[in-house]
Amino acid sequence: MGQTRLFLTAPRADAEAIFKLLDARFDDQGLPISIFETDEERGLFEVSLYAEDDVETVATQVRETLAALGTAPALTLEPVPEIDWVSHSLAGLTPVRVGRFLVHGSHDRQLRRPGDIAIEIEAGLAFGTGHHGTTAGCLQAIARVLQSEAPRLALDLGAGSAVLAIAIARAARIPVLATDIDPVAVDVAKQNVRLNEVESLIDAHTATGFHHRVFSEWRPFDLIVANILARPLMGLAPGMARHLAPGGSLILSGILERQRRSVIAAYNGQGFRHIRTDAREGWVTIHMKR
Ligand SMILES: C[S@@+](CC[C@H](N)C(=O)[O-])C[C@H]1O[C@@H](n2cnc3c(N)ncnc32)[C@H](O)[C@@H]1O
Numbered sequence: 001m002g003q004t005r006l007f008l009t010a011p012r013a014d015a016e017a018i019f020k021l022l023d024a025r026f027d028d029q030g031l032p033i034s035i036f037e038t039d040e041e042r043g044l045f046e047v048s049l050y051a052e053d054d055v056e057t058v059a060t061q062v063r064e065t066l067a068a069l070g071t072a073p074a075l076t077l078e079p080v081p082e083i084d085w086v087s088h089s090l091a092g093l094t095p096v097r098v099g100r101f102l103v104h105g106s107h108d109r110q111l112r113r114p115g116d117i118a119i120e121i122e123a124g125l126a127f128g129t130g131h132h133g134t135t136a137g138c139l140q141a142i143a144r145v146l147q148s149e150a151p152r153l154a155l156d157l158g159a160g161s162a163v164l165a166i167a168i169a170r171a172a173r174i175p176v177l178a179t180d181i182d183p184v185a186v187d188v189a190k191q192n193v194r195l196n197e198v199e200s201l202i203d204a205h206t207a208t209g210f211h212h213r214v215f216s217e218w219r220p221f222d223l224i225v226a227n228i229l230a231r232p233l234m235g236l237a238p239g240m241a242r243h244l245a246p247g248g249s250l251i252l253s254g255i256l257e258r259q260r261r262s263v264i265a266a267y268n269g270q271g272f273r274h275i276r277t278d279a280r281e282g283w284v285t286i287h288m289k290r
Contacts, residue, residue: 003080003208004055005235006062007048008073009038015045018066018073022049023238025065031058032209032235035269036262050080050235052208080232098136099143101167117170120195121161134227134253137278137285138164141251142225145287146171149249151222155179155215157236158228158254162189162204168223169201177218179207210239220245226252230259234266241270244290249275253285260284 010018019035026033032050051058059077066072095104095111102116112118142164145151152174156165159178169176178193180186189204205214209232222245226233233252244250250272255263257279263286264274272288279285 003050003052005048005050005078005080005231006055006059006075007046007078008075009044009046010073012043012045014069014073015047017069019047021065021068022047022062025061026058030209030211030239032232032239034234034237034266036234036266048235050209050232052211096136098139100171101139101143103135103139103163117167119163119166119170121163121166121192133281133283134285135163137280137283138225138227138251138253139167140278141253141276141285141287142167142171142223145223145249145251149223151248153177153218153221154223154225155218155221155243157209157224157226159189159204160185160227162192162202164225164227165189165202165204166192166196166198168225169198170196174201176202177214177221178202178204179212179214180204181206181208209236210243215243219243220248222248224248224250226250227254229254230256230263233263237266237270237272240267241272241290246290248290250288250290251285252288253283255284255286257282257284260286264288 015035023033035045035047038044038046062075095102095108100117102118103121104111105122106120154168154174154176156176156178159165159180162178165176165178178189183206186204186206193199193202205212221243224244240250260277267288272290275287275289277284277286
């Protein structure tokens with residue numbers, strides 16, 4: 001079932017008060033909530049709540065919660081478009097080299113060089129062959145973070161083929177939780193994990209955002225990588241703050257250059273500071289820390 005976004009627009013102070021109320025009200029249900037600026041000139045902010053089941057009940061609960069404020073802006077409901085990740089997946093199988101990482105198909109094994117961290121991925125149903133600017137941007141950011149940090153536990157949220165989880169597991173030899181909303185992607189991820197012989201390090205599960213008990217069993221993570229899209233990433237900001245250890249690194253991608261400011265603002269609001277942004281093919285990869 002798809003997600004629905006329930007949102008309202010208000011000036012900054014009202015939006016912040018609404019965000020706080022909703023965050024406290026829906027904390028138990030773990031529904032993602034985000035706040036970000038939509039109109040800089042007029043100082044308008046949008047507060048969004050993402051629900052999957054019982055959307056009408058959630059909408060009623062939101063309206064009841066907002067009644068405490070006296071007057072509240074109108075609530076709008078809109079379905080979150082289903083992204084056809086399969087058509088985003090690239091069929092070409094030219095190997096991709098990013099730093100020490102070499103992502104390749106089975107017929108390109110001979111290209112491995114000593115010292116390479118080789119990741120074998122067949123371009124299958126799940127997004128993530130290393131060719132896309134967002135995946136390559138994440139690989140580059142992972143390589144840089146691992147030069148100066150020694151994470152003990154990592155999360156790849158929206159793992160697709162699990163290329164990033166495999167990169168982390170192979171480079172850092174640490175346990176990695178790989179999750180994806182799409183069960184087909186999770187099956188492909190599991191196959192790739194076996195193919196790359198990192199079954200002892202990677203655990204893959206189907207989960208939407210942080211909705212799975214496995215997260216509370218694993219958290220806090222020292223490194224989280226999420227290559228999804230700007231809007232869901234903004235919705236996931238409070239969950240990221242709850243699951244990343246203080247001092248931990250967060251790598252976000254799937255963000256267009258023009259969306260960069262809004263994403264950073266949503267994460268600043270959750271106690272993250274911006275470390276660095278890298279651009280590739282019109283997409284940006286953002287490194288933040290808590
Ligand atoms: C752009 S692909 C990234 C795949 C891989 N991590 C990479 O970097 O190549 C995004 C993946 O996120 C998954 N996804 C989208 N929204 C999600 C959500 N709310 N929770 C978990 N996974 C999600 C999609 O199914 C898709 O496999």
